Amino acid sequence: MKIGIAGIGAVGSSVARALDRGEIDGCALAAISARSSERAAEFNSGLTASVPNLSLEEMARECDMVLEALPPPMFDQVALPVLRAGKTLIVMSASQLLTRNDLVELARSSGARIVIPSGAMLGLDALKAVAVGNIHEVKIVTRKPPQSLRTASYIVRNAVNLDNLREAVCILQGTVSEVAREFPANVNVAAAVSLAGLGPERTKMEIWADPDLQFNTHTVSVQSDSSNFSMSIQNRPSEENAATGRITPQSVIALLRQLNAVLRIGT
Secondary structure, three states: OEEEEEOOOHHHHHHHHHHHOOOOOOOEEEEEEOOOHHHHHHHHOOOOOOOOEOOHHHHHHHOOEEEEOOOHHHHHHHHHHHHHOOOEEEEOOHHHHOOOHHHHHHHHHHOOEEEOOOOOOOOHHHHHHHOOOOEEEEEEEEEEOHHHOOOOHHHHHOOOOOOOOOOOEEEEEEEHHHHHHHOOOOOHHHHHHHHHOOOOOOOEEEEEEOOOOOOOEEEEEEEEOOOEEEEEEEOOEOOOOOOOEOHHHHHHHHHHHHOOOOOOOOO
16 A cells, blocks of 8 residues: 655654654555755655655555645645545544535545544544434533643634643633634644544534643533443643644554554444
8 A cells, every 4th residue: 555645744754754664554654745846855865765746636546545745734735636636635634524525525526535643632433433323412622731722713813811820721612613714723633533423513612711721622422312421631732743643653553553463443
């Protein structure tokens, strides 16, 4: 399986290096797409076998699967060529799929696939299982240190003062769709949860600034006809980018390892 990596930031570089080291059976690093030839050369210098730096269109033609690991505004530039080519798109910017049924239809017509790794969230297998029956409610509460929210456009636009907080403050609450419009860069976890369960219009969400936290924390509560459960995860930042959880690229590596695994665990 030829894997292309669109974007070699914290997520893309970690997955690319794992592929280069031969840590994923049946998968090989076939290409990268970097912001410049200089960045590509620098990255290739650390690999055991250099790979071509392709345009996103070329990558869609040459690779079987493409990992989308670029900033959200570039999502269509990655997604459309891959889906038109009938290939598999691994999506990290899950929030970009919330209102994009057109991409699902494109994939269906071309024979492509769209795959969202669990990323920084846990329990998506349980959520998919209860969705076979009837889900009554899904709620996700995201708590972040104030400093990680200061540059968010919603905070800046509304002049929300996060300095010297002494207790946690709820910044915004609503459906995932409503929150995503205000915090497009902070809802990939919630987007994946909503798409696995009730959908973005019925999944509730809250974003909190919590001065007592060092790391981002996500808590999901589910009520259904088969079980009620609550899950919480506190993610440690990656060394490459403090805004990206260390577990996020690891979830992609785990996903790729499942492709050819003899024993598969989990839904």
